[in-house]
Amino acid sequence: MEIRFDWKLSRVVDEDGNVLDQLEWTSSHSANSLVERLSDLQSGRLTPEARILRDRFPDAVPNPLGAISDGNWPELTKEESEMLSHASLILAKRGVANAATDPDRRLDMLSSASTELRSSWTTQESRAVEWAGLFLHDLDLDGRRAEIPLCIAESENISEAAVKLGASIPEHLPTDSEWSAMNSQARGVISLSERLALNEQATRELATSHVPSLSSLIGPLGASRMVVLAGGRERLARMPSGSLQVLGASGAMAAHRRGAPPPKHSPVLFSMPLVSRSPRWVRGKIARFLAGKCSIAVRIDHFGGQTWDEDQVRAIHAQAEEIRDKFPKPKKRG
């Protein structure tokens, strides 16, 4: 005995194909109520009629594929077909709009924008610095690197910038239009830094609420990178910690498939001082340990566990340091 149903009709049918009972949706054939119905069906729920039939026949099993398999299922009228088209369109558009409620997608926008901003900042900043260095021949490019873009951006001409940066007045000057381009390059660098700061602030806030335990373990920026690389929090939570350890090291993993040694850690884990500041021979051990903890953390975050407090995170970091102290010397090759 099973319950066959579509959006309009529900039937209880026994093993011999006899219809024992049926209910049809008749009340208020409005587009909005149909949209809600379709939404219920799409999320795997039953229609109200199918639920009533289930209560009447507790032995009957609901079969979502029953209606299309039933040769005696009534056909839709033209009006009903049109109604279904219309409602499914509204529902699809609602689904598109609801994508904005998904924190994974929002984190993806932030984190990806952040990566792009950072890479364009790096190239544009070094261009601005090299450009200034061409004219200001005795400027200390390394010692005063951080000030150079701002000084160029806020000066009227190259000589003013030279004074601000403590360099001698250049002997050979850029043309006016050249200076304008140089100045605007520097202003671009400043604006990129501001955008990056705003972006990372927003990323931190979102990551701290979306993956709180993972954020306190490896920092909110690293945590958001991991979620984005995995393609969402749920996927990250379902990953084995070995995958998590090399998440983002796709180039190294491809090389590994061709015979190179496996990567010890992903760029995300490497960006943690615990890994990158440790001696080379313990980085893999620490990364493996941390990946395991990350995987526990994201599972806590995703499946609604008790968020880790500072003490717990501190204890984990202390354990990682113990691993480092346990191996003061590289393994002897033998």
Added chain:
Amino acid sequence: MPRKPVSLGWGIRREGRTLWSRNSTRGKSVGNERRKRDGRIEWRQWDPSRSKVAAALLITSQKASELLPGPGDTCLYLGASSGTTVSHIHDMVCGSNNHHNGQIIAVEISPRMMRDLSSLAEDRPGLIPILTDARETPSYAPLMREKAHWIHQDLSIADQAENFITIAKSTLQAGGIGLLSLKAASERHSEGDDFSRFSSAEKLLKESELELVERIDISKFQDQHVVFVVKLLKGERTD
């Protein structure tokens, strides 16, 4: 030299090496495909390098009409994307204003693609866009009016053949046609090269209850792709 058009069924024809479908929204293109008038009818070009079904139609060694649904059929399209192929299927199955009374269930999981697909559906009655996972048959089956005459699966997931067999068995009607577009790059990296992935999919299809009709290599138009054509023989008819 204009070639004489060959009809491949209602609303679809071939002219030399190009395919055309009878535009059901006259004056409008879906992407930026060419349109041309022939008397009162407007035809829309169906680009084989953008549509796997079109590529399969041009390459198949059987009659191309054997691969297509007919006017008024019920179709299930899994992985509809932004609806390029779906629009041509709609041209022939529903026609303008759905005067054939066809139904196309177009399933797509990505909201970004659904954005384009749903605006397509506005002009094309009979096209039902559904934002859901194609593997979740129960989430769209209650919206189908009957089992499908024609299914096309074009998903970028691993285990495409297994999924196709499961879905086709439960949603295809007896005598129905199924097309599976297999993308080698979507299968797991660890499982052999492209050729062995196509062969293992072929083996799975042969062992299933579906009858494998043809394997069409469309790499001429789209890299690393093969289209499998199957038929479901068993099962009761619903019409």
